[in-house]
Amino acid sequence: MKVSFFHLMPYQSLPDDFAEKHRSAWVDLPNSNFDPQQGRHMYDDYLDELQYADQLGFDGVCVNEHHANAYGLMPSPNLIASILARSTSQSALIVLGNSIALYQPPIRVAEEMAMLDVLSGGRLVAGFPVGTSMDTTFAYGQVPIQLRERHTEAHDLIMKSWQTRDPFVFNGKFNQLRYVNVWPRPLQQPHPPVWIPGSGSLETWDWVLQRNYVYCYLSYYGYLRGRRVLDGFWERTAQLGIDDNPYRVGFLQLVCVSETDSQAERDYASHVDYFYNKMLRVYGPFAESPGYRSIESLRAGLRTAIGTNAQSSTSQPVGWKDWLEQGHVIAGSPATVRERLKEAIQMLRVGHLMCLLHIGTMPRELTFKNMELFTSEVLPSIRDTWSEYSDPWWPATLSSRPEMAGLPGD
Amino acid sequence: MVEHRSKTHELQGGKFRVNLLEGGSGDPLVFLHGARPQGGWTPHLDMLASRYHVFAPFHPGIGGTEGLDHLDSLWDLVLFYEEMVGGLTSEPYHLVGHSYGGMIAAELAVQSPSKVRSLVLVGSLGLWLDDAPIADIYVLTPEERAKATWRNPESEAALAYTAQPEDPVAKREAELATIEALASTGKFTWPIPDKGLTKRIHRVNSPTLMVWGDSDGLVPPAYAHEFQRLIPGSEAVVIEECGHIPHVEQPEKYIEAVFGFLSKH
Numbered sequence: 001m002k003v004s005f006f007h008l009m010p011y012q013s014l015p016d017d018f019a020e021k022h023r024s025a026w027v028d029l030p031n032s033n034f035d036p037q038q039g040r041h042m043y044d045d046y047l048d049e050l051q052y053a054d055q056l057g058f059d060g061v062c063v064n065e066h067h068a069n070a071y072g073l074m075p076s077p078n079l080i081a082s083i084l085a086r087s088t089s090q091s092a093l094i095v096l097g098n099s100i101a102l103y104q105p106p107i108r109v110a111e112e113m114a115m116l117d118v119l120s121g122g123r124l125v126a127g128f129p130v131g132t133s134m135d136t137t138f139a140y141g142q143v144p145i146q147l148r149e150r151h152t153e154a155h156d157l158i159m160k161s162w163q164t165r166d167p168f169v170f171n172g173k174f175n176q177l178r179y180v181n182v183w184p185r186p187l188q189q190p191h192p193p194v195w196i197p198g199s200g201s202l203e204t205w206d207w208v209l210q211r212n213y214v215y216c217y218l219s220y221y222g223y224l225r226g227r228r229v230l231d232g233f234w235e236r237t238a239q240l241g242i243d244d245n246p247y248r249v250g251f252l253q254l255v256c257v258s259e260t261d262s263q264a265e266r267d268y269a270s271h272v273d274y275f276y277n278k279m280l281r282v283y284g285p286f287a288e289s290p291g292y293r294s295i296e297s298l299r300a301g302l303r304t305a306i307g308t309n310a311q312s313s314t315s316q317p318v319g320w321k322d323w324l325e326q327g328h329v330i331a332g333s334p335a336t337v338r339e340r341l342k343e344a345i346q347m348l349r350v351g352h353l354m355c356l357l358h359i360g361t362m363p364r365e366l367t368f369k370n371m372e373l374f375t376s377e378v379l380p381s382i383r384d385t386w387s388e389y390s391d392p393w394w395p396a397t398l399s400s401r402p403e404m405a406g407l408p409g410d
Numbered sequence: 411m412v413e414h415r416s417k418t419h420e421l422q423g424g425k426f427r428v429n430l431l432e433g434g435s436g437d438p439l440v441f442l443h444g445a446r447p448q449g450g451w452t453p454h455l456d457m458l459a460s461r462y463h464v465f466a467p468f469h470p471g472i473g474g475t476e477g478l479d480h481l482d483s484l485w486d487l488v489l490f491y492e493e494m495v496g497g498l499t500s501e502p503y504h505l506v507g508h509s510y511g512g513m514i515a516a517e518l519a520v521q522s523p524s525k526v527r528s529l530v531l532v533g534s535l536g537l538w539l540d541d542a543p544i545a546d547i548y549v550l551t552p553e554e555r556a557k558a559t560w561r562n563p564e565s566e567a568a569l570a571y572t573a574q575p576e577d578p579v580a581k582r583e584a585e586l587a588t589i590e591a592l593a594s595t596g597k598f599t600w601p602i603p604d605k606g607l608t609k610r611i612h613r614v615n616s617p618t619l620m621v622w623g624d625s626d627g628l629v630p631p632a633y634a635h636e637f638q639r640l641i642p643g644s645e646a647v648v649i650e651e652c653g654h655i656p657h658v659e660q661p662e663k664y665i666e667a668v669f670g671f672l673s674k675h
Contacts (some may be wrong), residue, residue: 141601173482232644285549291593295586314506 001345001385002394004060005053005371006093006252006354009046009080011070012361013038014278024283025175026069026134031071042073045364047080051087052368056375059398060092060125062354064197064218065099066132068139071279078112085119092395093120094354096128096216098195101147102140105175106154107182110161114186122187122397127216128155129197130204134282137289145291150174162191170235195250195352200229201297205236209248209324214352216250220280222327223344226251230348247351247391253344255355256331257373264331267366269320272329274360329359334377341382351386352393412459414451419467426477428494434459437527438503439672440495441466442511444655445547445595447473447587448573454657457665458506462672465498469510470505471594472587478594484605485591487598495525502527504509504672505616509533509629510595511544516607516637519614526616528675531627531637532669533622533629533654538604542632548592548600558627559651571658611640618644619671621664623652645671 014025022029029210050061061084063077074080081093091117098109117124130136130151137144157180162170195214198204208215217229230249237244256272256375256382258264292362323329330340345353357374358367391399414433420426431451431487439462441455448466458464463641470490471478481487486542491514495503505517505526512534535544545558556563556572575581598605618641634646647667649660656664 137600143597143600145597283549285551287598289548290589291596295590295593298586298589 001383001387001393002059002063002092002247002352003379003382004092004352004354005050005058006062006074006096006356007046007050007358008064008279009042009074010275010279010360011073011380012042012274013303014070014274018278019281024286025071025279025281026066027138027283027286029068029070039073045212045367046358047087048364049249049358049371050080050084052371053086054084054091056371057379058091058375059394060094060354061088062094062096064127064130065135069134069201081116081124081363082119083115085123088120090398091123092123092125092398093123094195095127096125096195096218096354097129097382099131099136099140099152100128100158101130101142101150103135103154105177107161107180108152108176110158110182111184113158113192114162114182114184117186117188117192118184118357122192123395124186124188124192125195125393125395126192126263127195127197128158132199132285133286133289133292137292138286143291144289146174147292148340152207159191159194161347162186188395188397193395195393197250200232201293202300203294203297206232206240209237209240209242214248214250216252216354217351218275218354219256220252220328220356222323223251223253223348224327227347228391230350234349244349245351245389246349246386247389247393249348249350250352250354251344251348251350252354252356253341254329254331254359255337255341255357255370255374255378256359257327257334257370257378258331259333259373261332261336264333264336265320267299267369268329268331268359269361270361271362271366272320272323272331276323276328328380334373337374337378338381342385343380345382345385351389351391353382411451411481412456414455414459416462419494419497421477421490421497425480425508426468426490426494427475428470428477429474430465430498431455432463432465434462434464436462438463438465438499438501440464440498440503440505440515442505442507442514444509445592445599446510447591449548452658453480454580454661454664457661461669462504463499465495467494467513469595471597472521472591478597480584481597484517484598485513488521492522492525504530505673506530506532506668507534508657510535510599510603512536513599513605513607516611519616519618520607521631525612528672529614529616529618531618531672532656532664533619533626534574534620534633534637535599535603535629535638536605536607537633537640538602539632539636542630544603544630544633545628547628548596559655560654560659561623561625561651562659565659567658567661571655579642608640610626614641617671617675619667620644620646621656621667622646622648623654623656623659624636624650625647625652628654648669 066072100106136142161182170177196208197216256268258267357370419428468475512531513536519529526586560568622631638646649663652660
């Protein structure tokens with residue numbers, strides 16, 4: 001089992017009356033709400049937390065790309081990953097990822113990711129999300145109905161550029177290049193592992209399985225709801241006659257560990273509240289531009305991973321107890337967290353677990369506490385899960401962490 | 411009601427299948443609807459068909475018209491329309507376009523000026539003015555949209571036009587049809603419906619009329635005047651007490667303006 005530390009880098013200083021004054025933390029929240037001096041300290045803390053994750057023995061550190069929002073301050077995750085390439089040494093750099101449909105030519109992504117792979121000594125995991133409706137169609141103005149086609153073409157170009165040793169011609173619909181010749185090229189051969197974050201759209205499953213990539217479900221509505229999506233994914237995997245190696249799947253889960261169940265609520269409830277009620281506040285139409293998802297997907301009634309649609313589809317949790325009961329957050333004493341996390345891992349059949357241990361407004365000290373309790377009290381009990389499987393979707397140089405005893409393959 | 415029918419017009423061996431409404435007799439007139447699905451043989455088509463042979467095609471991706479995947483650019487789209495209308499009538503035709511359909515109509519008049527006998531642009535997209543921005547129709551709440559679309563959202567005409575089916579399944583299907591229509595037309599308008607028409611509009615030499623509602627909150631009346639400025643000799647009629655859909659909200663005044671103009675050309 002691979003367990004990674006995921007950071008969103010939220011902006012922590014939204015005012016208390018934010019929800020009354022603004023319809024969205026995304027797309028049209030004026031950047032007058034961003035205080036650069038405070039932002040600087042947030043970046044410092046967040047980088048410390050990511051570096052600490054490497055020291056504590058997480059298998060990977062995860063960063064991702066979002067635009068025009070207070071939810072995550074990483075419009076360029078590659079900038080953060082390039083710092084981590086130098087300041088971490090053992091963990092995989094999981095860039096989850098670059099929204100490749102946004103860049104013309106997407107060669108820029110191939111170049112930067114190759115740089116990261118070389119800089120980090122072959123520790124990169126390359127994520128290629130389609131991107132949210134807010135990021136891609138509103139903040140970056142892409143035509144919704146063409147987004148997936150653009151994504152596919154960008155993917156084809158990047159993958160070919162990484163695996164071709166002589167300059168070649170690329171005559172695409174959106175990108176025409178007479179000379180494709182990526183310098184540097186990635187250290188990992190034939191290419192870094194590829195993970196595809198999806199929000200549960202039908203289109204993505206077959207695409208991922210046909211190419212033998214990892215499918216990542218990044219939702220903030222927990223494992224109980226995530227199960228519905230991943231059950232569908234595993235069902236499709238079986239239909240296609242493909243093996244059920246749990247490492248085909250990545251899943252993100254919010255986790256809060258404290259000394260006792262009640263102390264967990266005291267420690268974390270206000271921060272989780274900020275996350276759900278401020279960071280995830282998205283004006284409905286921004287989350288669902290017409291054409292962003294196919295009519296077939298809409299008809300199937302799948303929710304977007306983030307946004308009002310997702311939130312309004314069932315009765316909404318209002319507090320700590322609801323978040324826990326519905327599995328949005330796994331929180332409590334180490335024993336409670338161990339039990340529920342084991343249940344989640346089996347239920348989802350997930351080999352790449354990504355834990356969100358910094359949530360909302362958590363200060364650095366509290367994040368460190370959560371990380372320390374997680375790695376000392378929880379991680380050892382789940383680490384050996386799926387030891388009977390190999391993980392071909394992991395940087396080969398990191399197939400095991402030397403300081404960790406009892407890992408598969410050791 | 412004038413005799414009319416639905417039919418499917420195939421192009422390029424079935425690569426494109428265009429659903430259209432056809433009715434009336436007289437000189438040919440092509441009506442191009444807006445970004446939402448047109449609602450069948452509606453009264454304004456019937457009025458046009460009392461004097462003209464009306465063709466009202468559904469845009470690609472809307473109302474069952476197939477072939478959108480073969481259209482990647484505005485250039486592809488305009489040539490498609492030229493070819494499609496050429497298959498319906500070999501004579502020069504009157505061309506009426508509303509909103510998104512107006513943008514296509516203007517481009518068609520640019521592309522084949524000798525075929526377009528006269529041009530009527532109704533609340534038309536195609537231009538952009540920084541000081542009179544066109545509403546972002548994709549993010550309006552239903553209430554905001556109603557307010558921007560109609561002079562009087564509570565009028566009988568407005569309520570009938572926006573009425574939703576009672577049956578939940580039919581209602582959801584209607585919503586999906588609207589999403590599909592916006593997604594399809596958005597291929598050529600997203601994120602701003604200005605794709606360079608100002609560089610080409612000098613090619614329009616058809617007699618041209620702009621018809622606008624004085625209270626159009628989606629495409630403000632400033633655009634009627636901007637089109638008029640860019641098309642020398644063109645006329646503009648701004649209808650009072652009228653929003654974005656004059657042919658529904660003020661059908662008598664609308665048809666009077668359109669017939670008055672068409673009868674001269």
